[in-house]
Amino acid sequence: MKKQKISLTDVHERGLVLRLLKRVFAENGRDYLGQYAVAVACLVVVSAATAFLAWIMRDVIDKIFVEQNRAILFTLPLAVFASFLVRGIATYFQGVILSRIGNNIVARYQRRLFAHLTELSVDFFGENRSAHLAARINQNVSGIRDTLNLTVTSIARDLLTLVFLIGVMILQDPVLSAIALLAGPPVAWMIASLARKLRVATRQSIDLNARVLASMQETAQGITVVKAFTMEETLRARIETLILAAEERSNRIAAITERSGPVTETVAGVAIAAVIGYSGYRAIEYGYSPGSMFAFITALLLAYDPARRLAKLQVQLERALVNAQMIYEILDLKPRQPDAPGAPTLNVSRGEVVFDKVVFGYHPGEPVLKGLSFTAPAGATTALIGASGGGKSTVIALLQRFYDSWEGRILVDGQDIAGVTKASLRGNIAYVSQQPYLFEGTIRDNIRYGRPDATDAEIEAAAELAQATEFIRTQPKGFDTPLGENGTSLSGGQRQRLSIARALVRNAPILLLDEATSALDTRSETLVQAALESVMKGRTTIVVAHRLSTIASADQILVIDGGEVVERGTHGELLARKEGLYSSFHGMQGAGTATGSP
Template identity: 65%
Template structure:
């Protein structure tokens, strides 16, 4: 079982920038090929017009100022205006196109992530903190977009611009151009060192920031407990510690990232001052016209920004790739419980559920269930009772295959549920948990989740059977009333009755009830118990009961202790055993009237 568990744990990937970039392009490049071609064409226009602006400086200086050719000034000015006009429209075109592509990529991966998370088992979410997982996804999903857009803009805009400007520089003074290139290698070596240091620091920063967001989300979700137990100071100290570590890591990233600035600026300052000294010497002592020099300097200055961005590209890509890599770590998780190749749809007749020697543990070597065997007859109610930790909820969780047993079989009408499709299995089951969960939307929406094709009339009928119809009509908008986050505007009993209505509208032959009334007050419990009696009619019901008074009419009671079945029978038979566990539990509850 431990091997299965590892399949769904994100691993730390060591993929290189090139590996991640290749995967991102393979998954997205073809779908956006037309958009990228258009954006690259626009960026090529930007590069060409930038180089043209530097190249024409020689004519501006020599013809307009040195030779005083008034007839050429208008032509030169018109050419410069047209170049800038083209550059403006091309910049707009590439920016809008790349933004639309980037937004589509983010939306695509959000859909893909959500779909993949739905395919993972309940066990994965039990082992992962939901707040941290949500924060990690929210923070990292843009990494894939940034990897692609950064690569396109760097190659098409910065690289082409740099090449064009270097061409201008060579055409104006090849000796000076060679001098500039001689000075470049030490700069590139320094930037490569920084990018390697940045990789690990970026990942640590992302994880720490995810913890910060996760802790905040967790506090908001549990704010009632925080206030009730005056946990503000404790949580504040805890979160401030995480924030301090995240701040320290972010500062380290800033120091590493910005180390490129003194390197590039030092290089640029040395190169430009050397060029100016050489050009001034030629102009003063050689009588050379200044036009070519100004054109060369203009090209050199214009080349500085794209060269600086290209020099920092690996540093920037490292940060984006770390984000993208963490998203791929989730997408590459293999579902722990895929349908087997021979899986077939479940065929339900009387809906008889049989456990045969079932063993299960949440971690290797620690069994919660130790050879559990019992039969839940079709169309009848079977109750699971026993002290806390006996394994009752674990039994309930194995029937819809939230987890798979380590050994033994679970059969429905003679079919091993390990060999049927999970979708058909779960379609045959309705589930009411101890803590009902309502989703964002209206009351009608939440009931309809039980069966998406249910009509309004069927929803209202299910609500009547769940004794929810009257309180729903008392709401401001009736069935169209928004329930708020997890139904905060409703009482516990009302939320539970909506949960039962959701189970009823499903029309499933098997009903699982996990202590559906234990958290309710007496009045709410009576209302919910009436709804449960309606829900249990004509179905195979397996119910966990904390209050034994709620299951005295069950057709069979299974008594569990320490992961084993120790007794089974009707209420009368079990209560009559003087030394039996059920009788002892029943006697403990009897004086309180439960």
């Protein structure tokens, strides 16, 4: 029973390998057909020139050394030189062509992966650590290139060279050829058994190396926290464990990969020794031509290298295919918030937002919003207040369709956002998060991400409104100053003001502010709040805040508790309810105690 199970597993794995190979060639083969044809032609020339070298050895020995024919003393060496020259030129061109194809394939899949990752839902990135994901992709992306190039070079160069040389051997001596070819079956059986072990070890090694790189990246990103909490030794111990595990896996892969060497060398040695012994015996006893024997042995020795590479092909191909398979595992993921087929674009005329009995949670059976219903009137400011975990930031996430609600509807001007394209929905929203994020590039670039077609004048005007111009002018190159990773050279308040400027330049009818002033000092908060109030006029604005002073002028305030609206009204109306939650929050903040961040 156990034997049958292993056999079925092998058949299944071979089926997966064949399907993966078919997919790789189907997606890429046609685009590179012309270039591969030239590379293959060069490899055929290399194979033919190698076989020619073995073939001509018979005349070299018989005509020059045995018959001592002076007439060909120049032509035969010239032919040998020409074959080496042709082989060298063909090898150069095939190497350059295959490298260019490989580099283009890597670039193609990097673009494809990035485009696909940006289409995946926010929850995917919540479930996968970004540093680990980036490290894994960095290792996997070469798998497609290696699969194609290994297959092409092995078939066009090694296999053809081996076939040509075996042809030379058979023409010279069929009996000796049969003796030499007996080495093939045992080597093939051994390689197949090693490939199965290598498949598992390679995947483990890729995961471990990705974790090592991810840990290093996370440490670099959080270096201030690392030093502040003296985490150096703890992190060194953790990464030491990962590095040792990765080293052990790499050593195992090396041991498995190289295990074919001793067996291949031993079997080949026996075959070559038997051929030399038997051919020598026939030459001594029966006077066989030394030229034919030398040509045969030359072909046999030249055939050893391509045969050895072909013996390792399955092992090398397994490693490449594991990487390719892990790339396709990402590419085959479907976004969890796809646009409905034929979905129309969102048409925003007023900007009214309605939550209609919305139920949602991040984990099955654990709803955060429990039938939440409210209306954010067009052109008015709606503020959300409440204790941590009540669902305020979840409202912001659902409105942008970072997640889809379990039940209920979210409407913008009467249009269900689940039925319109995500791009048109988000294109009508400007968003400022509580954790500002800046990208590689200049200050001007980061503001322009809000609207790529914004002019320099519009960018500078948005910065002025966000009270950011003052500190931007002090930077070495002003708006053209390059930023470090996530703008670490700037203070938290400065980063937040750039984030606000990015939202302002978008000029969208709906504005979402999720603790937009939480990172600002008192002076900056006062200035930015004044700027935001002027910008919010005429726009539908939803504000999440825990400082009541920042929302006192809101048109309506919703107190959210336990995923439901428990109070609503203006600042004055809610304070008048002396026993309400809002009044309680106001009393605590008046006493110097914050209500907690959302």
